[in-house]
Amino acid sequence: MKKLLFAVFTAFVFFAVPVGAASARVFLSIATGSTGGTYYPLGGGIAEIISKNVPEFQVTSETGNASAANLNLIGTRQIEMAFAQNDIAYWASKGMPPFKERYENIRVVASLYPEHVHGITLKGSGVNDITDIRGKRVSVGAPGSGVLGDVSAILKIAELHYGDMSPDFLDFNNTTQRFKDGQLDVGFVVAGYPTSSIIDLAATNDIDLISFNDDFMTKLTEEYPYFIKDVIPAGTYRGIDSDIVTPAVMAMLVCEASLSDDVVYRFTKALWENIADLHKVHPKAGLITLVTALDGVSVPVHPGAARFYTERGMTVPTVK
Structure with missing residues (x-):
């Protein structure tokens, strides 16, 4: 040009x-x-x-x-x-x-x-912390996407590997569709809230979001300075009744x-x-x-x- x-x-x-x-x-x-x-x-x-x-x-x-x-x-x-x-x-x-x-x-x-990491799961899945995704069916982002890069960084801090779970490499829309089909336990989406695909999922499913503790967030932001600690407020999505502490990128x-x-x-x-x-x-x-x-x-x-x-x-x- x-x-x-x-x-x-x-x-x-x-x-x-x-x-x-x-x-x-x-x-x-x-x-x-x-x-x-x-x-x-x-x-x-x-x-x-x-x-x-x-x-x-x-x-x-x-x-x-x-x-x-x-x-x-x-x-x-x-x-x-x-x-x-x-x-x-x-x-x-x-x-x-x-x-x-x-x-x-x-x-x-x-x-x-900020554009927030949404660690989506379903109520009753047993996933309350990032370490709970071990052994689960997890959407980690499409190949070459920013989501996949962010999830890779998060897993490193959590001392987890893709071999510790059943990973699926999906974009936003396919992630929420797999939840609807009963084929996922956890799915990651990185986007500003509220995100339309998650609103749509929450309308028909009892979703939850992973909240990250302070110790994890400190380690993550020190290792990867492009992350910030932020919050997805309670009420952003149906069924999310408390603030969710989560990484965000800008x-x-x-x-x-x-x-x-x-x-x-x-x-x-x-x-x-x-x-x-x-x-x-x-x-x-x-x-x-x-x-x-x-x-x-x-x-x-x-x-x-x-x-x-x-x-x-x-x-x-x-x-x-």
């Missing part, structure tokens, strides 16, 4: 022109997700906010294939900004599967909202490292100073706050964004 080189060139022209001269425009594109997902409307909302409040910037959002595909675009310098989960950004930066090479040019603009807005500090600073500033406008775009946007803007950061923060957060008295994490 060659957009990045053009964007960098226009940014250079804009900041090089004398005061009073006609200003060149800065063009930025944001890779999002499918039109039916959360990334797409949020990307459109952010593009509109920045374009409106920084007139020299022309920001557009584009449909994408979510985290892994978006990070490939950033890594190969085909787009300037993208939405991605922080766990998958971490794997991309290290060249871990599903990535075949290290992408060291991924930078964080902001953490946005949806993030990331950018390509070579974008100028000034461009990213002005983008970040405009986003947070007008965040109330984004809250109107989608229910999930209400969880996007400055307080959590650096939660779960798994790759370095862009210096332009870091400048904004430092000005607000926030501590920018150092990520190597």
Whole structure:
């Protein structure tokens, strides 16, 4: 796409022109997700906010294939900004599967909202803790998915192996269908709550969710810094009558490292100073706050964004 080189060139022209001269425009594109997902409307909302409040910037959002595909675009310098989960950004930066090479040019603009690990089971299954899945029929996520990567990390901390259970490698919809067919004891889904497929399952089955104890969460977040400790509140799904403590990953807005500090600073500033406008775009946007803007950061923060957060008295994490 060659957009990045053009964007960098226009940014250079804009900041090089004398005061009073006609200003060149800065063009930025944001890779999002499918039109039916959360990334797409949020990307459109952010593009509109920045374009409106920084007139020299022309920001557009584009449909994408979510985290892994978006990070490939950033890594190969085909787009300037993208939405991605922080766990998958971490794997991309290290060249871990599903990535075949290290992408060291991924930078964080902001953490946005959590996407929670749902360890689904049925009431009466005998599964109350992660260690109880030994010997059970378990859906661990589709091959190459972020869910499978997250479950693998969780199992390592729990000192469990796939050979300790009967694993099935299923996506969200097939996981809930297998429950309905009586073919699963446990299924893992990683998504923001409430998740439609789980709502549908809870309407016809007495579901439960695995809650993780504090000791486990401490070990998990120390070993894998892209996880945060969070809660799925009681009442989120039918039959869930108490808060569920569970790991979560963060949806993030990331950018390509070579974008100028000034461009990213002005983008970040405009986003947070007008965040109330984004809250109107989608229910999930209400969880996007400055307080959590650096939660779960798994790759370095862009210096332009870091400048904004430092000005607000926030501590920018150092990520190597």
